[in-house]
Amino acid sequence: MNHRLFAPIAVAAIAILAVIAAITEVNIEAARVVVGMLLALVLPGYAITVAVFPQHMRGGAERVTFSLGLSLVVAFLGGLVLNWTPQGLQATSWAVLLGSVTLAASIVAVARLWSGNREQSTINRVNPKISIGQGALLVLAALVTCAAIGIARNGAATQSYPGFTQLWMLPADGDSNSAVRVGVRSGEPTAVRYRLQVEADGYVVLDQSPIDLEPEEDWETVLAMPSEYSQAETVDAVLYRLDAPEEPYRRVTLWIGTGEG
Amino acid sequence: MEVTGAQETYLRHLAVGTQHSAEKEISGWGLLPAMSLVGAAGLLLIAIAYRGVWKSAEWNATLRWIGLLVLFAPIATRLISPRATRQERLGLLMVLGLGLYLAKVMYSPLEFKFSDELQHWRNAVETLQGGRLFHENPILFASSMYPGLPSATAALVALTGLEVFDAGVIIIGATRLALVWALYLFFEEVGRSPHVAGIASMLYMTNPHFLFFSSFFTYQSLALPLAALVLFTVARRNRLYDSSSNLLGLNLAIVLYIGAVVVTHHITTYMLTVFLCLTLLPWGLLSQLIHRFADTTIGTRFYHSAVGRLARLGNDAEARDDRIPQPCPRSTALLAVVAGLAWTTYAATSTVGYLAPNIAQTLREFVDVIFGEATLGEAVGSAYLASVELLAIIPSTALILLGLPPGIWHTWRRYRDNPLALALAIGSLGYGVSLLLRLSSHTAGFSARTWPFVYVPVAFVLAVAVAEVWRARGDRWMTRAVFPALSIVVFMGGMMSGWPPHWARLPGPYLVAASERSIEPQGVAAAKWAGEVLGHGNRVATDFTNTYLMGSYGMQDAVYDLPDMFFASELSDWHRDAIQNNEIRYLVVDTRLSSALPVRGYYFSVWEPNADVHTSPIELASLEKFDGLVDVDRIFDSGDIIVYDVGEWLREP
Numbered sequence: 001m002n003h004r005l006f007a008p009i010a011v012a013a014i015a016i017l018a019v020i021a022a023i024t025e026v027n028i029e030a031a032r033v034v035v036g037m038l039l040a041l042v043l044p045g046y047a048i049t050v051a052v053f054p055q056h057m058r059g060g061a062e063r064v065t066f067s068l069g070l071s072l073v074v075a076f077l078g079g080l081v082l083n084w085t086p087q088g089l090q091a092t093s094w095a096v097l098l099g100s101v102t103l104a105a106s107i108v109a110v111a112r113l114w115s116g117n118r119e120q121s122t123i124n125r126v127n128p129k130i131s132i133g134q135g136a137l138l139v140l141a142a143l144v145t146c147a148a149i150g151i152a153r154n155g156a157a158t159q160s161y162p163g164f165t166q167l168w169m170l171p172a173d174g175d176s177n178s179a180v181r182v183g184v185r186s187g188e189p190t191a192v193r194y195r196l197q198v199e200a201d202g203y204v205v206l207d208q209s210p211i212d213l214e215p216e217e218d219w220e221t222v223l224a225m226p227s228e229y230s231q232a233e234t235v236d237a238v239l240y241r242l243d244a245p246e247e248p249y250r251r252v253t254l255w256i257g258t259g260e261g
Numbered sequence: 262m263e264v265t266g267a268q269e270t271y272l273r274h275l276a277v278g279t280q281h282s283a284e285k286e287i288s289g290w291g292l293l294p295a296m297s298l299v300g301a302a303g304l305l306l307i308a309i310a311y312r313g314v315w316k317s318a319e320w321n322a323t324l325r326w327i328g329l330l331v332l333f334a335p336i337a338t339r340l341i342s343p344r345a346t347r348q349e350r351l352g353l354l355m356v357l358g359l360g361l362y363l364a365k366v367m368y369s370p371l372e373f374k375f376s377d378e379l380q381h382w383r384n385a386v387e388t389l390q391g392g393r394l395f396h397e398n399p400i401l402f403a404s405s406m407y408p409g410l411p412s413a414t415a416a417l418v419a420l421t422g423l424e425v426f427d428a429g430v431i432i433i434g435a436t437r438l439a440l441v442w443a444l445y446l447f448f449e450e451v452g453r454s455p456h457v458a459g460i461a462s463m464l465y466m467t468n469p470h471f472l473f474f475s476s477f478f479t480y481q482s483l484a485l486p487l488a489a490l491v492l493f494t495v496a497r498r499n500r501l502y503d504s505s506s507n508l509l510g511l512n513l514a515i516v517l518y519i520g521a522v523v524v525t526h527h528i529t530t531y532m533l534t535v536f537l538c539l540t541l542l543p544w545g546l547l548s549q550l551i552h553r554f555a556d557t558t559i560g561t562r563f564y565h566s567a568v569g570r571l572a573r574l575g576n577d578a579e580a581r582d583d584r585i586p587q588p589c590p591r592s593t594a595l596l597a598v599v600a601g602l603a604w605t606t607y608a609a610t611s612t613v614g615y616l617a618p619n620i621a622q623t624l625r626e627f628v629d630v631i632f633g634e635a636t637l638g639e640a641v642g643s644a645y646l647a648s649v650e651l652l653a654i655i656p657s658t659a660l661i662l663l664g665l666p667p668g669i670w671h672t673w674r675r676y677r678d679n680p681l682a683l684a685l686a687i688g689s690l691g692y693g694v695s696l697l698l699r700l701s702s703h704t705a706g707f708s709a710r711t712w713p714f715v716y717v718p719v720a721f722v723l724a725v726a727v728a729e730v731w732r733a734r735g736d737r738w739m740t741r742a743v744f745p746a747l748s749i750v751v752f753m754g755g756m757m758s759g760w761p762p763h764w765a766r767l768p769g770p771y772l773v774a775a776s777e778r779s780i781e782p783q784g785v786a787a788a789k790w791a792g793e794v795l796g797h798g799n800r801v802a803t804d805f806t807n808t809y810l811m812g813s814y815g816m817q818d819a820v821y822d823l824p825d826m827f828f829a830s831e832l833s834d835w836h837r838d839a840i841q842n843n844e845i846r847y848l849v850v851d852t853r854l855s856s857a858l859p860v861r862g863y864y865f866s867v868w869e870p871n872a873d874v875h876t877s878p879i880e881l882a883s884l885e886k887f888d889g890l891v892d893v894d895r896i897f898d899s900g901d902i903i904v905y906d907v908g909e910w911l912r913e914p
Binding site for chain 2: 018022029032033035036037039040041049051052053054059061062064065066068069070072073075076077078079080083087088089090091094095098128129130133134135137138140141142144145147148149151152153154155156157159160161162164165166167168169170183185187250251252253254255
């Protein structure tokens with residue numbers, strides 16, 4: 001087999017595998033990422049590039065640039081096409097579309113390469129030879145770059161921000177005043193113990209303590225208003241931290257007796 | 262079209278440029294591996310600066326500048342030298358382009374923080390959730406009509422399972438590589454020299470928006486590389502050596518690229534169209550004269566003898582092609598005009614309504630500047646620049662202005678048969694216009710938006726000037742030292758002029774009304790709560806920062822143009838009317854606004870009272886005035902952020 005036919009055939013094969021992986025929902029995360037990136041950003045453009053430029057291009061940069069650009073074009077314009085289909089922009093429809101484009105372009109590429117002028121231009125061919133020293137420097141550069149990214153990510157993840165706690169309250173059923181939903185969510189850096197007190201016109205209808213929340217944990221309840229408080233004007237919820245039990249930490253208020261609801 | 266022997270010979274010279282002697286000394290990769298390591302060291306310094314290893318912000322900021330210089334200076338020096346091989350230049354440009362992109366990514370490596378990115382994050386998420394394009398986006402209305410970015414992001418997320426943030430970083434990174442190489446290839450085709458192309462591509466990266474703004478997850482970042490690909494493909498098609506089968510592919514690529522630009526970003530479409538139309542201007546005057554002359558017997562003899570004489574002069578490969586007239590891309594310009602108009606007319610109908618008021622306002626203020634009603638002091642005195650930075654910005658601007666006239670002259674002298682080169686020369690004059698727009702702080706923003714486009718011709722013209730001086734002076738220590746030094750001045754000036762402003766150059770703790778420095782977990786969590794508990798699409802009035810958070814993470818219809826609602830010490834009927842007229846359901850109050858002056862000059866919008874000249878923070882009592890008001894529910898409290906439900910005020914009395 002002419003070695004120039006190898007690339008489009010390999011691309012077509014990878015595209016078929018990628019489509020199968022997407023349709024059958026292969027659950028190997030790393031494989032899915034690699035194959036998905038190839039199918040979205042590389043394969044369609046590469047296949048089209050080989051199909052429409054049967055003569056060799058002037059160097060790898062030109063081929064890479066065309067491949068990236070045309071892959072993005074397929075994703076842009078493909079999105080418009082999928083938008084008009086009943087399925088819309090879903091993983092399966094993307095896989096079928098991008099896979100089909102890649103496959104069709106690969107077939108055209110093979111046909112044109114098979115029948116066309118197979119002379120190769122040597123203009124701007126990349127000289128891939130690399131010495132051991134140069135290779136070592138490149139590997140070192142990659143490692144240092146990874147270290148830089150790691151430091152930046154670690155710095156962002158450990159950036160110190162003040163902790164916070166959310167307290168919220170809403171009518172439980174739209175505008176109905178017969179019950180309220182109350183929620184607490186902790187954004188504090190450590191576990192915190194809370195006490196929640198809910199009052200209707202100053203009368204306590206709920207006193208919940210302790211509420212123990214780990215960081216990023218939340219707590220929620222629906223509180224049906226006792227019938228004796230059905231005419232209450234306001235419902236107040238006050239949250240206390242048990243390490244400072246006298247000082248209201250968060251406070252919310254609903255007016256339930258003045259509107260139409 | 263067959264490739265003639267003479268053309269093949271020329272192409273071989275083009276391929277290797279002037280580096281024959283260099284290739285004897287070093288391999289094809291040249292100093293790329295060593296430069297990559299130095300560039301990586303620069304990135305490491307930037308990461309350490311972002312990490313904030315020193316308590317002093319000044320020290321960290323200085324370290325960041327050193328890191329940027331370590332990344333830029335050695336590569337720029339090598340690119341300016343004619344010794345580098347073409348292969349090495351491409352590698353160096355990739356390292357520099359992606360290195361500068363990583364410098365932006367490392368600023369916020371876990372989430373989008375820039376307001377422009379939050380706008381487009383919403384488009385991508387809604388596309389993924391609904392499986393459809395063209396969702397309304399209240400925090401950037403025009404973006405919903407340009408679905409290129411959400412479409413590509415949706416494809417990558419759907420196929421890989423990555424988060425939108427990770428997919429966005431990958432997509433913009435891929436387009437950054439495409440941009441850098443497409444520009445190089447375009448400059449190489451037009452300039453017929455790897456040396457000129459390398460310098461021009463490097464100079465393009467000194468544009469103030471290259472480091473951050475053009476790296477944002479926005480539709481412009483995606484459209485710009487595609488526009489560069491259009492230019493490169495047009496230039497490539499214009500060359501005489503392509504086979505007819507390749508011409509078919511090039512024409513197809515041009516159509517696809519233009520289509521992609523049109524559905525991705527409005528301004529890029531218009532800028533590309535203007536540039537392509539510029540190529541028509543000089544061609545009409547010159548082509549007939551040149552063709553008539555070339556068709557005569559004398560002309561043909563002169564042409565051949567001129568080429569032969571130039572060829573005997575030595576390695577001056579570029580000049581040999583001077584007498585080969587280049588066709589004018591009429592059909593491409595026409596296609597860009599038609600496609601742009603068609604999309605604006607039939608799909609993106611409200612683009613004109615979105616852009617026209619801004620452009621009209623800019624023009625009005627520009628006239629004010631011309632007639633002396635605004636002064637230079639307004640621009641340079643803005644909150645975005647540290648005063649010491651002017652020491653770099655002014656020489657940088659002066660150097661560009663000084664370099665343009667000789668660059669334009671040499672472009673005319675050397676490339677006057679190429680309409681693309683002449684369009685670049687004419688386009689470089691846009692730099693002067695952008696400087697005039699900088700004279701007023703109000704039009705400065707519009708000026709900044711032109712940089713990614715204006716610097717394409719500016720970089721080419723300056724590179725032609727540098728290459729000419731090098732050609733005339735030779736490879737002496739003077740030229741080897743002076744041009745890298747000048748490029749560093751231009752780079753530093755560019756980076757200081759661009760985003761982020763001096764107060765946000767390093768990531769860090771919350772600052773009041775300070776763009777990305779105001780994005781922190783409490784605000785993000787409040788917005789996410791709103792989206793989950795209140796549902797999507799509620800009308801919310803709040804400050805500038807929380808508008809973007811509520812409009813993105815919260816999926817709310819948030820507005821920041823009701824500043825008096827928050828500044829007023831007590832509410833009046835006017836405020837009730839404003840809430841009813843704007844159908845505001847929720848007010849989001851960030852009490853931290855009362856703790857300091859707004860770093861960016863305003864809390865809500867540039868139209869608020871005392872914008873840019875606040876002397877005291879907004880009163881806490883003004884922000885807390887909603888507490889206890891009858892029928893105003895205080896439904897959310899996270900300490901600094903309070904959400905009030907004013908839905909009762911929307912009911913009919």
